[in-house]
Amino acid sequence: MQTIGYAAKSSTAPLEPYTFERRALRPEDVAMEILYCGVCHSDLHTARNDWGGDTYPIVPGHEIVGRVTEVGAAVTDYKVGDHVAVGCMVDSCLHCDQCNSGEEQYCREGMTQTYGSPDRQSGEITMGGYAKHLIVREEFVLRLPEGLDLARAAPLLCAGITTYSPLRTFGVGPGSRVAVVGMGGLGHMAIKLAVALGAHVTVISRSPSKEGDALELGAHAFLISSDADAMAQAASGFDVIIDTVPVKHDLNPYLPLLDVDGTLCIVGQVGPMDEMVTVPMLMGRRRVAGSLIGGIAETQEMLDFCGRMNILPECEMIRMDQINEAFERMDRADVRYRFVIDMASLDAA
CATH class of the missing domain: 3.90.180.10 (Medium-chain alcohol dehydrogenases, catalytic domain)
Structure with a gap:
């Protein structure tokens, strides 16, 4: 043809x-x-x-x-x-x-x-x-x-299945505490899907100007990653972090935000990352994972879920x-x- x-x-x-x-x-x-x-x-x-x-x-x-x-x-x-x-x-x-x-x-x-x-x-x-x-x-x-x-x-x-799959793999549901890093094509879908699954969702961003958009997409909270005090207060506050940033970056600020047995899942960057300090992982049995579609x-299942929830x-x-x-x-x-x-x-x- x-x-x-x-x-x-x-x-x-x-x-x-x-x-x-x-x-x-x-x-x-x-x-x-x-x-x-x-x-x-x-x-x-x-x-x-x-x-x-x-x-x-x-x-x-x-x-x-x-x-x-x-x-x-x-x-x-x-x-x-x-x-x-x-x-x-x-x-x-x-x-x-x-x-x-x-x-x-x-x-x-x-x-x-x-x-x-x-x-x-x-x-x-x-x-x-x-x-x-x-x-x-x-x-x-x-x-x-x-x-x-x-x-x-x-x-x-x-974008939908790339974020839905790790949410399902790591057991996100009612009562889960989820953070989303990055708010582009992947990040905005992670917000919508995690909220629809019943999680309490926080967007983490360097830019305070994105707070309005994050809340409009359904997020419940907004955390500015450059605010050291706010980041310290959020320590051990999340079960799952979905990292959608599509370039090389530093994971070290995010690892202490995970609770014991929490998982940070990389779905954005394909390739090298900045050097990582393992102390937060060792001290809290925290995990860094990846996921592919x-x-x-x-x-x-994701399409049917979006159909039911009008996502x-x-x-x-x-x-x-x-x-x-x-x-x-x-x-x-x-x-x-x-x-x-x-x-x-x-x-x-």
């Missing part, structure tokens, strides 16, 4: 229109027209080869909402016209212990990412959601709950031809809180 998208053709080039071939429909595949695609920091990192190893041209995008246009002969769960979603992965081995336990993101053979990964059968490099069409095997297609706003749902497929079953990201809709401007704005944190591309604009672009 020939389709059109926007691709980075080198690590220094702006994204531009790109015509390419999607694979032929296999018996287990679902074909869809992409309606909306969220813009993630990972898209920007990949376009610029910040993490290394990327090949070009590459079509980013892994927060995808679409409409089914065709199904393979072996597909049983979807039909033409269904509203569906696809996140950060489109395949895995489906037979290892992790895949069998619903944790395909930790597939022992490596998951196939929505873009930038070799297809498990053909070897061709996957292309993402900044495009008009997508073909994905049925097991990695998600169903959108009735009533969930399609135009705002796309960021749930990465969620499995397909957990992602569907949606705060989005700014853009046209496809505004993607390079959006990347520049995202790089300087000038978005509240997630860009979403309206793919109806792609024909015009």
